[in-house]
Amino acid sequence: MTANPYLEISGLTKSYGSGDIRTQVLKGIDASISKGEVCVLFGPSGSGKSTFLNLVGGLETVDGGSIVVNGQDITTLSGRDLVEYRRRELGFIFQFYNLVPDLTIRENIEVCRHLAKDPLPVDDLLNSLGLWEQRKKFPNQVSGGQQQRCSIGRALVKNPGLLLCDEPTGALDYKTSKEILALMERVNKRYGCTMVIVTHNDAIKHMSNHILRLRDGVLVEDEMNDSVIPAFEIEW
Numbered sequence: 001m002t003a004n005p006y007l008e009i010s011g012l013t014k015s016y017g018s019g020d021i022r023t024q025v026l027k028g029i030d031a032s033i034s035k036g037e038v039c040v041l042f043g044p045s046g047s048g049k050s051t052f053l054n055l056v057g058g059l060e061t062v063d064g065g066s067i068v069v070n071g072q073d074i075t076t077l078s079g080r081d082l083v084e085y086r087r088r089e090l091g092f093i094f095q096f097y098n099l100v101p102d103l104t105i106r107e108n109i110e111v112c113r114h115l116a117k118d119p120l121p122v123d124d125l126l127n128s129l130g131l132w133e134q135r136k137k138f139p140n141q142v143s144g145g146q147q148q149r150c151s152i153g154r155a156l157v158k159n160p161g162l163l164l165c166d167e168p169t170g171a172l173d174y175k176t177s178k179e180i181l182a183l184m185e186r187v188n189k190r191y192g193c194t195m196v197i198v199t200h201n202d203a204i205k206h207m208s209n210h211i212l213r214l215r216d217g218v219l220v221e222d223e224m225n226d227s228v229i230p231a232f233e234i235e236w
């Protein structure tokens with residue numbers, strides 16, 4: 001167990017369906033993630049990675065177990081409290097950017113600012129994400145990598161404690177993927193947010209402090225990595 005965990009998961013279970021077609025997707029997961037860690041979650045297709053992320057993100061309800069985030073068991077929350085948890089504590093980054101096409105890059109980031117009590121300054125974010133020159137453009141006028149930078153900005157502007165990333169480089173080419181990973185590394189250092197990254201890309205483990213691996217709904221690997229390699233030096 002990690003001392004002073006930021007995210008502590010105990011006995012987490014989840015199934016879908018009912019009767020004969022009931023599938024047990026998560027079969028009792030225990031995991032502890034410290035504040036500021038970059039944690040990567042691997043596993044074959046169908047092993048339960050997205051389900052895990054959705055439960056931690058409060059997007060789905062658990063069958064059993066607890067998910068304590070920053071001292072609060074989110075499995076006991078409902079309605080407004082759950083909305084408040086997602087607003088206050090979480091940023092989501094997905095494979096597809098889901099930007100609003102009619103808003104500029106700057107506006108796509110700004111639109112989430114009012115959700116937070118203590119948002120980050122947008123100009124500062126645009127600069128640290130390398131988007132200052134693109135700030136007045138619309139999503140279809142910038143590259144895929146720049147759109148992903150913008151979606152990272154949208155997740156970050158709320159100043160979340162926890163960034164949940166589902167295949168953040170899945171739609172990007174090799175060079176752009178490395179740039180985005182390097183950016184996430186800088187973001188983690190600069191803003192101190194804890195990251196959980198779901199990916200199929202095994203190379204990402206080298207830039208992570210903590211490696212989790214699911215197989216068929218069971219956690220089969222839970223290792224700390226003491227020799228983190230900067231994203232730009234990783235080859236795959």
Ligand SMILES: Nc1ncnc2c1ncn2[C@@H]1O[C@H](COP(=O)(O)OP(=O)(O)OP(=O)(O)O)[C@@H](O)[C@H]1O
Pocket residue numbers: 016017023025043044045046047048049050051052
């Ligand atoms: N809403 C749902 N209803 C029924 N079954 C579901 C639902 N969501 C996920 N599943 C099933 O749960 C299992 C785990 O799915 P999940 O998406 O968590 O896996 P994953 O490891 O993220 O896979 P991938 O790498 O392909 O995205 C799969 O068998 C999937 O079909």
